[in-house]
Amino acid sequence: MIAVVDADILVYRFGFASEGDPAEFALARLSEFLDDLYIKLNVDDVIGFMTGKGNFRDEVAVTAPYKGNRTGNAKPYHFGLLREYMEKSWNFEVVNGMEADDALGIYAYAHDPEDYILVTIDKDIDMIRGHHFGFVKDEKYYITEEEGIRNFYLQILTGDKVDNIMGLKGIGPVKAKRILEKCETELEMYKAVVDAYEGNLERVLENGRLLWILREPNQIWSPPS
Secondary structure, three states: EEEEEEEHHHHOOOOOOOOOOOHHHHHHHHHHHHHHHHOOOOOOOEEEEEEEEEEHHHHHHOOOOOOOOOOOOOOOOHHHHHHHHHHHHOOEEEEEEHHHHHHHHHHOOOOHHHHHHHHOOOOOHHHEEEEEOOOOOEEEEEOHHHHHHHHHHHHHHEEEHHHHHEOOOOHHHHHHHHOOOOOOOOOHHHHHHHHHHOOOOHHHHHHHHOOOOOOOOOOOOOOOO
């Protein structure tokens, strides 16, 4: 089994945790975390991805700028150092035109779900089937294909405040689950979401394409037919 890491999150978590500390301390903490994955997850290898330049979502976003709420874009002091360390010492890949999340999704759908475990704390990746490890809560869990699709449509309803994706006003996780609770197929989920958006197909399509984690390169989400 391979541990597939969202390295973007590690840069910020270990970077901010090491703010004011010497570089060697920051590197030691990150190195220890990555080394421990071999034992904690019983994996044969650890690979990872980091977001590079450009993001196709910037062109998709119409209702609100994608991640436009992140004023200042504060980065930890050791931001560049930690990225360079993972790229050069761990051979983690920098991906352009998309996000690290997408690279995890592409990897997952190119491999058997029993052959990898996705390492992240980003709830967005819960739309990807397979083994998951939430390292903050030290939690391992499995997402089925059906659960992943349902999580995706739940997010279309709620939006994503972190990424400045506007969902339906007044719809949180509880109400979103209620809207989809009787749906058994993806088409039924899609129709329920469209109804909740009062037939605004453009908004549903926009949110879907902003939220969809890629399963293959250059993929653009389209509603089920």
